[in-house]
Amino acid sequence: MGEITPINPRVIFVNETEPSDKTEGKLWYNTINNSLYTSNGSAYVILEMNLDDLNKQQLQQDLNILINSVASSSTLNDYEDMFVDIFSDATGTDNTINTTDTTAVFDTNKYVYQSFEESADLSKGIAQTTDDGLETVFNTNYTADENIIISEIILENNASQQNNVVINVKIGSDVIATDTFNFYANQTKTVSFELSDYTKIIPKDTIFTIEVLNGNFYCKTGTTFDAGDYMTIEEGTQTIPGSSGVEVSMTAMKLGWDSSKPKLIIKTNAQTIEENPIAHQIYSDNSTTENGTINYDISFDNGINWVTDQSLNTKNASVHEGENMIIKLNLNGTSIDDKIEAKNYGVMLFY
């Protein structure tokens, strides 16, 4: 009978630094980046699970379901060609979305109608006179006083170069916006999250955190931080940079009704079609509340002429000649209460 090795009762290390115990197979949960590592006997390497193949399969199934849904919205099944895409990311599963001209806001797996009031500088770190030592993180908690989106954070480096600086906007442990960059001495770095794939709305009365990791900040005690109109700084432990370190300011956008933007659009790139269809019909898995509506514009000549404000799920016969189709899904709002979402589109062309 061979020697029985007793099992070390410590299953997983939960720490911000790499454990000194490098026994092969040990696990370490890194509390800084919330990632799991495993030891190969001499060092801890990140444990990754690649779900790309599964995601691809799922999206192919979703596309087939979408084709069936679109087809069943056709009365006589008399269409010739169908063009479909799913808003699984901002560009669409089949990359048909024109993200430059699209004004609707992408959120996880759909485009939404969301109106923003103009942005304003809301917060600025104010340095005190007493140096309180070197810190490696900046970490401040706020309460959102309105539904807001953090669109921009400006960091000013008054210290030496710092590499791989990570900035996170978090609700609890959920990172809703993030960026990583090298930060040079005397540099002002603007991190823009506006309308990015990762930015999410922070609901009113929610506590959120701005944190900066891997930097060396000279911090001050008793520092005040002007939180602006749309948020309140939380009482408790704040680590705030001083004049000789990094200063942080940020711009937030209040969510509100902007009468100058009653319509937000989801616009596709031009797609080559058989020329001169005689009718078109569009399906989109969508939801609307209050007075929000959704309809579409379509062009067959690469955007020169447009057929506008067409109803979904209706065979529309207004056309013009052409072989380059662009679609605009119009998310039409009338007030802050309107919520409009669209998850995909399918257009049927008739000849």
Added chain:
Amino acid sequence: MKYKNQNKNNELIALVEVLKGKGIVTETEIKNIKLKNNRNDK
């Protein structure tokens, strides 16, 4: 993604067009038949 309709029933479509042309059925009636069939499928 482009998808070509592989199940188009040209004879049925032509018949319906004739019925519509003669004023025997309307587009709304055809839609209602389709909706009813869809519900029965479920």
